[in-house]
Amino acid sequence: PxxxxxxxxxxxxxxxxxxxxxxxxxxxxxxxxxxxxxxxxxxxxxxxxxxxxxxxxxxxxxxxxxxxxxxxxxxxxxxxxxxWGGLFTRICYVLAALFGASLPLTGYYIFYQRKWGKKRKAKSGSKA
Structure with a gap:
């Protein structure tokens, strides 16, 4: 053109x-x-x-x-x-996203420990 x-x-x-x-x-x-x-x-x-x-x-x-x-x-x-803040804010955003993504995983872990973790400890303690 x-x-x-x-x-x-x-x-x-x-x-x-x-x-x-x-x-x-x-x-x-x-x-x-x-x-x-x-x-x-x-x-x-x-x-x-x-x-x-x-x-x-x-x-x-x-x-x-x-x-x-x-x-x-x-x-x-x-x-x-x-x-808007350059590299520093992008790093902060990534860390916040990783923290937010880890919350469901840690929640499932705590739920598993409360639901089934105590039964294992109780069973293993009665055998000894």
């Missing part, structure tokens, strides 16, 4: 007009998305639209001007995936 020809020009334009040095720039067909750096909302991104035929940037949407529901959905997604 002809739009691929202008991708490099659009990316260089975005780097020129941007206030910050973006760590990565994603170019799609007719749209450039620039994720904002830092821990937190991983869906936070500025976006630029450009004309596919000429390569001219036609629209700019700053994340700070996004609607509140879009920002909230991004934060909910970040908390859900554990990405």
């Amino acid at each position: 002809a739009s691929h020809i202008y991708w490099e020009e659009v990316v260089s334009y975005v780097r020129e007009v941007s206030e910050a040095d973006y760590p990565e720039i994603t170019v799609k067909d007719g749209e450039v998305e620039v994720p904002l750096a830092g821990l937190g909302n991983i869906r936070a991104a500025d976006s630029y639209r450009f004309d596919k035929k000429t390569g001219q940037v036609t629209e700019y949407k700053a994340y700070r001007e996004a609607k509140r529901d879009k920002k909230l959905r991004g934060w909910i997604y970040s908390v859900h995936t554990g990405a």
Whole structure:
């Protein structure tokens, strides 16, 4: 497609007009998305639209001007995936999940010991 020809020009334009040095720039067909750096909302991104035929940037949407529901959905997604705090929160999430997964197993073990464990001890104690 002809739009691929202008991708490099659009990316260089975005780097020129941007206030910050973006760590990565994603170019799609007719749209450039620039994720904002830092821990937190991983869906936070500025976006630029450009004309596919000429390569001219036609629209700019700053994340700070996004609607509140879009920002909230991004934060909910970040908390859900554990990405809002980096590696530390992901490790905490894994430990919490392992702890939660161990509860039914320990419950069955305690139930087994109460139900049948005492009978074995009583039988073995009377033989001695």
